[in-house]
Amino acid sequence: MKTALLPARPYSWAMKPLTSAQTTFTILPYGSFELRIEHDLIRNVTPDMLLWWFQHIGDTMEHEGATYPRYLIWHPIDHIHWELTRPAPGGGAGVGAHFRIVEAFGGNMDQLVDSTEEVIKLDRNGITLVVRILGKEVYRLAHQFIPVEGGTLYRSRMQVGRESLLGQWLINPIMHQFVFTKAMGQAWLKHNVEEVGNFESFLPELYHTYGILGFSPCLEGFTG
Template sequence: MTNLQMPATRDYGWALKPVSSSHFNIHQKGNGQFCVVLNHALLRGVSAEMLHWWFLNFTRLRVLLKDVPGYVLQEVPGYWLWHPVDHLSATLSGNLGPGGVAKEGCSIHIREAMQYDRFGWKYPVDAKLKVYYVGSDGWAMGKALPLVGPVMMLRIHFKDVFEDGQHVGVHYHYEVVIGATGNNPVTRFINRKIASEFGPEFFAAWHRHNVIEVGTFENFLPALFAQKDASSSVEYARDMNPDLPSPDTQTGYDWALFERRLSGYKNSDTPYVYQQYQSPSFL
C-alpha cells in the first residue's frame, strides 16, 4: 500500500461531522473476535432511495468537478466525493447487475487509509470482499473462509425518518464483526492474525473515517442523485452545497438501539447470526 499515491485532498467546502455526532463502541470476545457498533446522526436532506442508488452505482460513477481547488474541470471517481481525504479506489468484479451495478455475490476491491491526514498509511485497507447484501434498506460485505465461515462482515442499515408526516432524513446505522466464531486453538489463531491487521486500534481510527464518510452524504448525494438519469458521468460544483446547520451539536440518532445492539453482541455466542448480515433491516 505504501507504494500507492493517495490523491490530493479535495476541499469541497463542507463542514465535516465530528466523532461526537455518533454513538460508537467496540466489544471484544474472549476468543479474540470483536464487534463494532456505530450509530450515526440523522442524515438531513438524504433519502433511503438515494442511498440505495449510491451503493448500486458508486464504483462506476465519474464526477466532473467544476470549481474544486486543484481539481477545476477534472473528472474524478465518485468514490473521491465520499471522503475528501482517505479514499483511493473502489472497483467491482464478478457477477454484476445491468450496466455494471453492484449485485449480491459480486466482489468489491477497496483501497483507502483510515485518517490519512493524521496517520498516513498506518491503517490501510487493500481488501477484496464479497458483497452479501444489496437492498433498499442496506448493504453488507465481508469475507468467509472454507470450513471456518465468516471472518469479517460489515453491515449497514438505513431507513427513512418521518416527523408529523414530513420526511426529515435517514437513520444510518453500521455494525462490524471481525474474527471467527468459536473458541478453540484454530479460531483463536485466526482471530489473532486478523486482529494484527484489522484490530480494535484500526477500528478506533476507522471511527472518525466513517463518521466523515457517512456525513458527506448530506453534502453531495442529493445533487448527484438529481442527475441519476443523465449517465454514469455527473457534475459537482461547490455552489451545489446545501445550506446545512453546523453538525457540531449532532449526536447519534438512536441511543436505545445502539445500547440494545451492543448488549446483544456482548451476550451472543454467534455474533454473525445476531448481526443478520444477509437479512433485511432491523431498524
C-alpha cells in the same frame, strides 16, 4: 495496485466529528472485534438515494470543476481506490458482486485497508459486505438505512474476526495483529462517521442530476 495515498480532493463542507454519532467498540467472547455506530441523521438523504449510490459507486461525478471517481469524493482524504473485481450475476454492483476497497483511515498509511469484499445484501434497507477465507466468514460490515422525517437514520455494524474456537485460537489473533488492529478499529469509527456524514453534502444534488434524470457516466473499475 493502488496502495499510495492520493492528494486530497477539494471539498467545501465540514466533516462531522466522531462525537456526532454514538459508537461502541466491543471485544466479543471469542475475541472478534465488534464496532457499532448510530450515525447522526443523514439530512435530506433517502434510503433510495443510498441504494442508488451503492449501485453506481463506480461511476464518475463532476466536483469543484473537475471529474472524479465518485468513491474519491465520498471521503476526499482517506479514499484511495474502488474497483468492481467481480460483477453481480445480473451485472454491475449488486448482490453477488465483489468490491475491492482501498482506504487509509485518517489519511495515514499505517492505517491502510486493501480488502476485496462480497456484497451479500443491497436494497433500500441497507448493504452488507463480507470476507471469507477458505469458506469461513472472517469479516462482516452491515449498514442499515431507516427512513425518518428529514432524512435517514444510518446504523453500522462491523465484525472483524470469527466467533468460534477456530477464531479464538487462529483467525482472530492473526487478523488483529496483521490485518485490522485495535488502533485501526478506533480510526475506522472516525472514518466512517465522516464518510457517512459526507453524504448529506453531495448526494442529494448528485442523485437529482444523475439518478432522477437517468444520466450516469460510468468508469468501470476506475484507476483513481
